[in-house]
Amino acid sequence: MNSKAYRLVILSLYVSMALILSYVESLIPLPLPIPGAKIGLPNIITLVSLLTLGWPLTLLVVVARVLLSGFLFGGGFSIVYSLGGGLLSLFVMALILHFTKDGFSLILTSIFGAISHNLGQVIVASIVVQTSSLMLYFLILMFLAIPTGLFIGITARELMRLLDKTTIFKRLNS
Template sequence: MTTKRLTTCALLTAIALTIFVAEAQIPLPFPMPGMKLGLANVVTVYAMFALGPKDTFLILLSRILLGSLFAGGSTLFYSLAGGLCCYLSMVLLRRFLSPKQLWVCGAVGAIFHNLGQMGAAILIARTPQLIYYLPVLLALGIPAGGFTGLAAQLLKERLGDRVP
């Protein structure tokens, strides 16, 4: 890893972490466990297409580990499970998407983030009834993920192949 690559990853991690912390201050319109906008995913989707899976993994992992320090409570395992599922789905989907379809990556990533997070929550809390929240989380998460993906797509179009 060159110094430039390392700096780019560090910069994107810092941006993702800032978005993550800022987003936590936005109150939810209605109480729904596990629901969030997922704006930090803009960085994940962008990195996946601009830098590739390896760097994206490092950025995502760093953001989740550092983010859990700011979030409070025992939320690390939910984020980790959600983040890894989301990451894997994006890695598999990546090659089937054109540069005009990053929004799809955001939406599908959101679906798998919710699946992973829900799996972790059911195992940790030993409460299978949590699954009742999955449909509403998916119904809201798909458009939210689509928009964060679209934001990443527009960012990629503006920056072109120049990596910051």
């Protein structure tokens, strides 16, 4: 099988799974009085994609997921905020994975990704409303990012353990 075609199929599956997780997440009401707080379920796919496809193709997964979920379940501002958070989160997680390889856990990578996702969204919001006082809001979101990042990291780690037992990704590297 053509490796490029196989990569395209995996890439399409990742976008589809991330979109489904975005939809599922939109159905889960969080009992928190904090606007914009989410679990971050699509980040499971972002982490798995980073580990299996690398950052350039994961960038496509993140942008496609944000645009599609924004058009389907959100609006213009949700796209802008999600892109700010998603791109900063991807950048931070890709740097961590690139420079630490086996020295840093996937769970800690996920926690830093969750924190940076919130930071990216708050930076975008601060630019939109032209005030830096929203950075205080980031401190609250940062504490919420730790348990959600932990959950996403554990889930991604376990999913990778299951995927490593298959031959799905052996074709990508050949």
